Amino acid sequence: MPTNILMPALSPTMTEGNLAKWLKREGDVIKPGMVLAEIETDKATMEVEAVEDGRLAKIMVPAGTQGVKVNQLIAVLLAEDEKELPADFAQTALAPPANKNNAAAPVAVAAPVATAAATPPATNRIFATPLAKRVAEQAGVDLRAVQGSGPHGRIVLADVEKAKTTTPRVATNAAPAASTAPHGVNAVDYANKLGIAYEIIPNSTTRKVIAKRLTEAKQTVPHFYLSVDCELDALLELRKNLNEALDNAKLSVNDFIIKAVAMALKQVPAANASWAEEGILRYKNVDVSVAVATPSGLITPIVKQADGKNLASISTEMKDLATRAKDGKLKPEEFMGGGFTISNLGMFGIKNFQAIINPPQGCILAVGAGEPRAVVKDGQLAIATIMSCTLSVDHRVVDGAVGAEFLAAFKKLIEKPLKLLV
Numbered sequence: 001m002p003t004n005i006l007m008p009a010l011s012p013t014m015t016e017g018n019l020a021k022w023l024k025r026e027g028d029v030i031k032p033g034m035v036l037a038e039i040e041t042d043k044a045t046m047e048v049e050a051v052e053d054g055r056l057a058k059i060m061v062p063a064g065t066q067g068v069k070v071n072q073l074i075a076v077l078l079a080e081d082e083k084e085l086p087a088d089f090a091q092t093a094l095a096p097p098a099n100k101n102n103a104a105a106p107v108a109v110a111a112p113v114a115t116a117a118a119t120p121p122a123t124n125r126i127f128a129t130p131l132a133k134r135v136a137e138q139a140g141v142d143l144r145a146v147q148g149s150g151p152h153g154r155i156v157l158a159d160v161e162k163a164k165t166t167t168p169r170v171a172t173n174a175a176p177a178a179s180t181a182p183h184g185v186n187a188v189d190y191a192n193k194l195g196i197a198y199e200i201i202p203n204s205t206t207r208k209v210i211a212k213r214l215t216e217a218k219q220t221v222p223h224f225y226l227s228v229d230c231e232l233d234a235l236l237e238l239r240k241n242l243n244e245a246l247d248n249a250k251l252s253v254n255d256f257i258i259k260a261v262a263m264a265l266k267q268v269p270a271a272n273a274s275w276a277e278e279g280i281l282r283y284k285n286v287d288v289s290v291a292v293a294t295p296s297g298l299i300t301p302i303v304k305q306a307d308g309k310n311l312a313s314i315s316t317e318m319k320d321l322a323t324r325a326k327d328g329k330l331k332p333e334e335f336m337g338g339g340f341t342i343s344n345l346g347m348f349g350i351k352n353f354q355a356i357i358n359p360p361q362g363c364i365l366a367v368g369a370g371e372p373r374a375v376v377k378d379g380q381l382a383i384a385t386i387m388s389c390t391l392s393v394d395h396r397v398v399d400g401a402v403g404a405e406f407l408a409a410f411k412k413l414i415e416k417p418l419k420l421l422v
Contacts, residue, residue, distance in 0.1 A: 002085060003052055005075040007061075007068045010039060010046050011332040017041050018066040018205060019074060028056045030077060037063075037074070040205060044299075044335070045328035054078055057085055065129060066157075066205075128155035135200060136160045140192060157202070206297040214356050221357050222395040228407045232370040232385040235417040246312065254290070254344050255315040257367055259420045261342055262286045262306035264409040271406040272339045274360040275396040281360075289338030289358065290318060292325045299325045300358060302338040311420065346370060352388040362397035363406070366390045387414070 007017065018040035024030065035047045036056075054077035061074040068074065076085065126143045128136070132155045136143050139160070146163045148155035191198050203211075235256055243250050265272040265286045274281045286307040289300035301321035303314055324330050340362075343355040346369035355366040370387040377384075389410070393403045413419055 002057065002082070003054060003077040003079075004073050005036070005050075005077060007070050007072045007074050008039070008048055009070045010041050010048075011336060014041050014070060016067050016069050016205070019061050019063060019068050020045060022059060022063045023047075024056050026056055026059055029080075030054050030056055040328070041332075044325075044330045044332070046331075050077075052077060053080065055080065055082075057082075066202075067129065126155070127153065128160075129157065132157050132160045135202060136163075139164055139188075139200060204296045206294075206299070210297045213359060217356050217359050221359060223354075223357060224393050224395050224400065224403075225354050225390055226393065226400070226403045226407055227352065227388060227390045228411050230387045230389060230411050230414040231375070232387050232414070235414055236370075236385060238417045242311070249312045249315050251311055251315050253346070253370070254342075254367075255311050255318060256414070256417060256420060257342060257344065257365075258288055258290060258303055258306055258314050258318065259309075259311055260410050260413040260417075261340065261365060262288055262303075262309075263413055263420065264406055265340055266307045267409045268402065268406040270402045271363055271398055273362045273397050274339070275362065275394055276360070280397055283339040285339070287338045287340075289335075289341040289361070290321075291341060291343040291355075292322050294326045294328070296328070299330070299335055300338065300341055301325050301330055301335050341365070342367060346387065352390055354390050355392050357392050357394055362394040363403070364392045365410075366392065 007019075010017065019037060020040045021038040023035050023037060030036070030050045031053060032049075032051050034050045036050050037048045039046050039048055056075060057078040058076040059074070060076065061068055061072070078085065126133075127148065128143055128146075133143065135141075135157060136146070136155075141160055141163050143155055143160075146155050146159050147153075149159055188200070190196075232253070235253070239251050239253065239256065265288075269282060272283045272286060274283075285305050287302050287304045288306045289302050291298055291300050301318075301324075303309070303317055303321070306314060309317070321330070321334065325335070338358075338361065341355075341358045341364040343364060344367040345353060346367055349369050351371065352368040353366050355364045357364050366389065368388040368390075370385045372383050373386040375382055375384045375386065389407070391403055391407055393400075398406075
């Protein structure tokens with residue numbers, strides 16, 4: 001009996017993903033543990049392994065397909081003694097699962113959603129991938145005039161891109177928009193109505209998740225902001241001396257910031273918390289998320305139990321996490337979780353900024369660049385290297401006094417960095 005391979009849920013929040021690449025071909029013999037495909041989730045590219053023996057009889061979703069729903073049928077395995085798929089496979093594939101206990105596994109017998117591999121019924125429905133539909137709508141391409149090149153004539157993104165230059169646009173009778181796009185106006189409609197030239201860069205799964213989460217954060221989380229200036233000269237001198245003494249590690253200023261945040265959270269545990277309707281969650285471990293820019297968007301790998309790690313360990317771990325984040329190779333447990341986030345734009349020369357809280361965390365620290373500034377010491381003007389930091393706070397979780405207490409502890413650790421070595 002054929003075994004259905006379904007789109008797996010590779011993280012608790014995953015609802016769809018992109019089938020980036022098939023690593024096996026139709027007809028290949030499959031053994032448990034073999035890597036079948038690479039799936040792009042909202043945060044990383046992950047491998048899907050087989051859990052059953054068989055032969056890959058049919059690939060239902062081609063490589064490069066975007067927006068594949070969790071539990072959608074993506075391929076079919078046959079047992080070694082089975083020669084070919086049954087003639088009524090298109091109907092039996094939609095039958096209820098034979099073994100519900102296997103439904104969560106990468107290879108499972110379960111009821112899939114309808115796929116492009118089945119011959120479309122004779123209706124007026126246009127068969128196109130979700131991405132092709134979205135881009136066509138944004139570009140004003142009439143899909144009824146587009147010839148699909150996908151399986152069984154399904155329209156894919158490449159067909160829409162080709163049609164942009166050959167297919168008439170869908171006419172609109174709307175009046176021209178105002179000279180400034182008002183809140184809530186679709187940018188594509190706005191540009192089309194005014195005749196503004198543009199190109200569409202399709203939103204990645206990561207970018208869509210970022211947009212959704214940050215919009216929800218600003219709309220539902222009552223932010224307030226606290227800022228502090230920290231003198232860096234003692235820290236920079238200590239960093240220089242340690243780097244000269246270390247053979248296999250080179251500490252960055254960010255490594256000191258991670259350690260200082262962790263120790264400050266240990267001193268002020270009320271800032272290491274999240275809001276829930278049932279009550280405030282105060283975390284027992286100090287797990288610090290660090291924002292890392294990647295080609296597909298922002299991701300926050302976690303330095304777990306950072307308060308108990310020395311600077312060299314934090315530096316080594318952070319370099320590894322950042323490298324694998326940019327390559328899309330992080331495991332879900334390496335970027336999902338954390339009780340507090342650091343966002344450092346100092347390396348770009350940004351003096352100060354206010355970061356958006358990363359729900360469900362209660363705080364995020366925005367770190368600016370260290371720069372020489374005039375300061376007053378003992379009644380005299382002097383020059384010191386100053387770093388401005390702004391704490392964004394969820395007022396439901398952390399009150400102003402607690403936020404100020406945390407920043408005071410953080411500032412003291414940064415300005416007296418020998419305490420970070422204890």
